[in-house]
Amino acid sequence: MYNTRVRGILIKGNKSFSDVSRDIIKPMDDKTPMWWWVTAFLATGALFWGVWGFYNTISTGIGTWGLNNNVAWGWAIINFVWWIGIGHAGTAFSIFLLIVRQKWRTSINRAAEAMTIFAVMAAGLFPLIHMGRIWDGFFIFPYWNTRGPVWDNFNSPLFWDVVAISTYFMASFVFWYMGMIPDFATIRERTTSAIKKKIYGALSFGWIGNAKGWLRFETAAILLGGMAAPLVVSVHSIVSMDFSVSVVPGWHTTIFPPYFVVGAIFSGFGMVLTLMIVMRKLYKFKDYVTDGHLDAITRILTFMSLIMGTAYLTELFMAWYSGSEYELFTFMKNRVTGDYKFAYWTMLICNGMIPQLFWFKAVRKNITIVFIISLFINLGMWFERYVIVVTSLSKDFLPATWATYEPTITEIAVYSGTIGLFVLGVLMFFRFVPTIAISEVKGVLKETSTLKSFTDEN
């Protein structure tokens, strides 16, 4: 049985099943709060700015970006990898913590999965507009055509990326939706509004919660989760191969796949932390997302940060040890001391050093500091992608072609647009969907709370 002494109490406040349903559904029944409208207004503004950037790119061309012959990949790819990384949290939370039987996941997994969906949607936009001629986007699919037929190059990591990310989006969505079905049924039966009853009734697919239904549901959830787990590892490995199969100094390394996967989970957990702190504050979910939950995430982040730090040092060591002067130049001159040293050191400090403050209990217990550090992780992980993409491309083998890169207003607009899209998505999730998995919390309630029946038994 679950040992409360290990993790503390997961659900506080002696909740009954009915209390759990009421607490979690309450924000959906309440009047839309002011902060929601204000944030939605700002996010919509950002989205519209993004639409302008999008229009500018499509109507004029990629020339509206700050790219040049050398730095042919800029903010678009940086932001793409950044969003995909954030999108790794949901599945990492749901699946990995499910596999290692960590029951504290139940309060957080729903929000983390929702984050995945919106982050992957934001990420997917970048390769699409990077094509320039978006109307020819369907060329990427291997369809029967009149040119030969010429098929795709199935050895290209860019094609692998398309397959991996669309699969990841589909699998994450399916897993997320599946988990919500019993909760939609709970809302369907509880609500007094006829409209809500209809909508959530339709969304619940006619769920009744009988024994066979639950058996199939649990089996399907484990199967979908089990299949999504290797997918998490493969998606970011494949993203890393976009870089590592090339011969560009700084990219051409075997460390990339694990380094990218860990980085993705690290940034994802960072974003989960940011989001959960905001959510529990606004919705008064402190009984569900307890200090213990946040503490557990910070401990994972400390460990992840150590791996990140080790990866950065390993890269430096290998650059020196390989004896390749190009590698040595890229790492020691261009990154550590050169034009991009600000970005490099921001990355190193934000990812490798600041999260190490979590070793101190006083830091872990201070939610304000935890929140600030989570923002630093998001920032640091953005700079990591900036360092990888820009520093390697700007100065490669031929000094005559060296070039610098700065984003234009169009690129900034597109990025802000994806942030707007993500925030709007999260706001919709906050408003219309149970933000915590009701049935899963109920499933662990007795063994992990201070309910009388539990304490009596022990």
Place this chain on the structure above:
Amino acid sequence: MKTNILGIYEDEKVLTDAVDKLQAQGVTISDVFSPIPLHGIWEKLNLTTRLPLATFLYGAFGAALTFAFLFWTSVVSYPLKFGGKPLNTLSFIIIMFVLTINIGTLFTFITYFVREKMFPGKQVKLDVPRTTDDQFTIVIERPLDMSLDEEKKINALLKETGAVEVIETNN
């Protein structure tokens, strides 16, 4: 027409014990409704699922189909050399790996709904709506020829095992 006897419980532990006691008395339980998955109940009711087998078959089919497609396009239909790599190359494994998961996931999801006869917009009416919230129900079929004595015995057993309410519904 058949009817059902429903015993309503408010605690999963009480319900699980009740299932044991009822079965020991020879009562056949036709179903259990609950707001959470009750893992022990499935063995007690002899419920099994072949979903894992289906998923395995979908995955195997997905892997084979993907390889067949890659082989046909790259080796048979239009053999075009990229960077001196062999036409039938090891890097097919990456796409095969991902599409195996893709096809396995999608078809498992669909199979679940087909087997459960669930679809978007399906309207249902629950006899005890609170089984999606905080109550648990044991369903016992009551055939028309069930004697009054037997019915009384079942009702008494349900009450005895901790049911807060016993009701009868049309099937």
